[in-house]
Amino acid sequence: MTSKKQLEWKPLFLIFTVLSCCSSLEVSIPVSEYEVARGGEIALTCSFIPARPNFDTMILTWEAFPDNTVDPMIVVASYFLNKPVDIAPAYEGRASLKNDMTKHVSTLHLTKVTMEDNRRYQCSVAIPNDKQGTQAATTSLLVLVAPSAPICKLQGTAEYWHNITLTCVSQEGSPQPVYEWKSYSVENSPRQFPPKTTEKDGSLSLFNISVETSGYFICTSTNRVGSASCNFTLAVMPNSMxxxxxxxxxxxxxxxxxxxxxxxxxxxxxxxxKNKFAEGSPGDVEFYDKDAPETGEQYWDDKSNSETKPHNQDEDKDVVPQSNYAVTSAGHTFDDDQHSSISGKEKYNGKGSDIDSQRYQDDQYRGSRDRLDDQLDRNEQRERYGGSRDRLDDQRQRYGGSRDRLDEQRNRYGGSRDRLDDQRERYGGSRDRLDDQRERYGGSRDRLDDQRERYGGSRDRLDDQRER
Incomplete structure (x- = not known):
């Protein structure tokens, strides 16, 4: 009996369990993920089954999940039973909400979809005294965007035996793009990557590179919408290059x-x-015949230079005069040198010694250099004297300019004095005219006094007549 009663209660328990489950609130979204191209529009549908068909109050809300989990939910739209739909300010003009209470369906429409809308959404329903079951359901919205042109960069130094990394990144792309590297040799032929090469998330790592690593590397960024690529040329050089x-x-x-x-x-x-000054004046060098040293006859290399040139007095005008003592002593010294040289020649005449002849030529050469030095000194004195004359001319010109300015000042001062004399003359004439006016005014006053006296006498006579 007991077993039969237990068997009878089991079906009843299952029936009550099913009825209790069916009598709770159930919210669902039929699609787990929606896809839409950027700039397009999409409709998200949410359906709910209340535990009690008849209800007077209900709140239906569409919300978006934030980027950070710690932030609160982002309200998109909300609906209170028998009241207008409330759209959040951030979605005004792009979102609309339609609710069918007969079918218990709510549809959220989004237009001009952007990458900011690429997130998860939640539909929640709140009915008083109906808190059992599922009160909210979620779905995802995937905004489809083709990958942008990736940017290829090099990390490291492209030199022998170094480790480098080639990176490839697209700034945008949804869903997340996948990157793939390919390598080509310098001859633009496909090839395999060097050993130990690793590739992950668009980063291609190359180890212990050499000249064989040089070539072309192409990175392709791909997703379901499209693809894009970038090229990178790698040139590996020695460390010294x-x-x-x-x-x-x-x-x-x-x-x-x-x-x-x-x-x-x-x-x-x-x-x-130095060589130019060491050679001296070639016209002043004396030479002697080696075969006939005893004759003592000398000749010049340039006979035209040995001739006496006429003295030009104009050339000596600019020369600074020297003391007579210096000239006399110099002439005396030259005569002594000549006398000593002649005596030396007489002393060594007849011996036929080449060494003595060479010494004599050296003495003559030294005398020529001394005369050349004297000429250089005179030229320097002429230059200094010419500079002094130039400075004197400059001073004269400045003095002449000063005299001209002084004459101009005197002329201006004379003109000022003339104008002052004119003013004085005009002032003297004004004073004379003023004195004349004063004299005429004095005469007028005298005549007026006379008239008053005569008028007084007339009045006195008139009074006398009246009395009579």
Whole structure:
């Protein structure tokens, strides 16, 4: 009996359990994920089954999940039973809500969809005294955007035996794009990646690179909407072939060559100047025949220079005069040198010694150099005297300008004095006219007094007549 009663209660328990489940609120969204292209429009549908068909109050709300989980939910639209739909300010003009209470269906329409709408949404229903079951349902909205052109960059230094990384990133793309690298040789032929190469999330890592690693690398960014790619040319160079260091070395070499060239030029010019003064005046060098030293006859290399040139007095005008003592002593010294040279010649005549003849030529050469030095000194004195004359002329010109300015000031002062005299004359004439006016006024007053006296006498006589 007991077993039969237990069997009878089990179906009843199942029936009550099913009825209790069916009598609770159930909210559902038929599609777990919606897809829409950027700039398009989409409709999100939410249906609900209340526990009691008849209800007087209900709140239906559409919300969006925030980017950060700690932030509150973003309200898109809300509906109170028998009241207008309330759209959030952020979605005004782009969102609308339609509710069918007969079918218990709510539809959220979104237009001009952007990447900001790419998130999860929730539909929730709240009915008083109906809190059992499922009160909310969620769905996702995927905004489809083709990948933008990726940007390829190099991380590291493209030199022998270094490790580098090639990165590839698209700024936008939904769903998230997938990146793929391909490698081509310098001859533009496909090839495999070097050993130990790794590729992850658009980053291609190359290890221990060499000249064989040089070539072309292409990265392709792809999603369900479209694809885009970027190219990167990799040129692996030795450590010493750095462009900056090479430029510095070339510049230093060029600068060094220029400095050396300038130094060589200055040295050559200085040495040529020394040789020029060391040679002396070729016309003043004396020569003697080696075969006939006893004759003592000398000849000049340039006989035209040995002739006496006419004295030009104009050339000596600019020469600073020297003391007679210096000239006399110099002439005396020259005579002594000549006398000593003649006596030396007489002393060594007849011996036929080449060494003595060479010594005599050296003495004559030294005398020529001394005369050349004297000429240089005189030229320097002429230049200094010419500079003094130029400075004197400049002073005279400045003094003449000062005199001209002084004459102009005197002329202006004379004109001022003339104008002052004119003013004085006009003032004197004004004073004379004023004195004349005063004299005429005095005469007028005298005549007026006379008239008053006569009038007084007339009045007195009239009074006398009246009395009579």
């Amino acid at each position: 750095n462009i900056a260091s090479t430029g510095i070395i070339i510049g230093a070499v060029v600068a060094g060559v220029l400095v050396i060239g300038i130094i060589i030029f200055c040295c050559c010019r200085k040495s040529s100047k």
